[in-house]
Amino acid sequence: MALDRPLQPMDDFVYWKFSKNGSFTTKSSYAMLLSHSVSSRISGTIPASWWKHFWGLPLLPKLQCFCWKLLHNALPLSGTLQLRGIPIDPTCVFCYQERETTDHLFRDCSITSHLWASAPIAFSSPLLHEKPFTDWFVDTISELRSFQNWDGLVSFVSFCWAVWIARNHKIFRQAVLSPGVIFHLMQDWISRSVLAQGFRSLVRSLRNSSLTSSVASNSCYIQGDFSSTFDVCLLFDGAWNAQNLSAGAGWIFREVFSDSALGGGSRACHSSSALQSELQACLWALRAAGRRGFRRLLIYFDCSNLFSLLRDGGNGDIFCHWLLYEIRLYVLQFSICKLRKVPRQWVAPAHWLATQARRRQLLSWTF
Structure with a gap:
């Protein structure tokens, strides 16, 4: 009823009503799903307001998408793939003792726990395991955001990303794992994030100067x-x-x-x-x-x-x-x-x- 009609007859056309310009985008589709309260079992307890704040954090888009997959159990972990009917060994490639799941690989594995304790953003073992993984991950990001500890936030997410990359390198490239390799990967992505933030600040300052110069043209x-x-x-x-x-x-x-x-x-x-x-x-x-x-x-x-x-x-x-x-x-x-x-x-x-x-x-x- 709210869609205005043309003055003259014309052929019908297809448009996507959840975006302003009528074109389909994954962003508008995701917003539509959120508005209809569609969520997965893993992230069902995470409110939409948290995700709204999360997408505004100073993180690289690749790292944000990684966190989204991690919290939605969408990473192709061995344990997850086996549950979906794929014949694969579900054993963790770090410790070779437990089933590879999200909480095990990124927190509960004995190797990962040791790395957390010695990482630049250190966590003690009791603190690591006192909450379910999803709650712990969400609360950690929320706490870092509330204190505006952007360096700590980037380090936290980059460490998880480095663990994921090292795991893939070991499986698909038969690479040798070591704490030094993981920390090197972590530092590399921290450096990329710093460069990206510097570029964003430059673009923002140029945009603001452009807006300031055009304030007078209001007629x-x-x-x-x-x-x-x-x-x-x-x-x-x-x-x-x-x-x-x-x-x-x-x-x-x-x-x-x-x-x-x-x-x-x-x-x-x-x-x-x-x-x-x-x-x-x-x-x-x-x-x-x-x-x-x-x-x-x-x-x-x-x-x-x-x-x-x-x-x-x-x-x-x-x-x-x-x-x-x-x-x-x-x-x-x-x-x-x-x-x-x-x-x-x-x-x-x-x-x-x-x-x-x-x-x-x-x-x-x-x-």
Whole structure:
């Protein structure tokens, strides 16, 4: 119901409704699964909020994916593969005594326990075994994050990754295992993480400097040029409730050089996103301006995403595609349209009307 329809008949097309641009991505698929509370037996006790914080940690993507597989029992360990019907020796290649499982290989094995005790981020034996592996792993990462011990976090995950690489080298390359080899692998991935963080900081600083230089460009013309004066100042805003998808639009016509209101209106609707409600408010406000005979508009609104969308001409959210198309088409009938991104308090009257419409206090009203 919230997907706007084209003005003219056209062929149907396939789109993925869980992403903004309609294209399938593994990220949107994973987010959809999380929203439907789909989880594995191993990570079923790990809340979605923990994963949200985890994906924001300063770790290499490869290490993050490794941790995800580790906590979902998705690593091809010998014991796991045997349980899945693959004829393979499930014995641990480190100690040759116990079955190779997630908790054994990465913590409980006598060799791994010794390495933990002598690693740069040391753990005593009693502390290692006092909790189930999943709880211990999650709690350790959470504690390191709470203290913002990023060096310790990288060392912790890099050590687990080094154990996994050393295990694979022994199985598939017949490599000789030694503490020095594992610690060397660990240090190598710590160095890679440090370099990656330095690069991210550089990119972030360049991005911030670019944003700072463009702060002043908060207005643009989407129709006509600056040689004309304005008939009216148009304020509009949208309001949206994510719980029930109810939305509202409000607009005010104001004199250009004073706060005197010349009219306005509001209308209730349903939207799939806040951006869609803003676009709907924009379209209805433009139509109201056209009916009143205004041809030179100075338009105020407070949505940064909408400003970028109208200024740069991106397609944006798939649910907003046809609304954006109608706006661009309707703008052509005006002599001049200047957009200006303003603070929220500047469009407060329009926001009040939109909120009343969202609450169904004003279903459709003009004045």
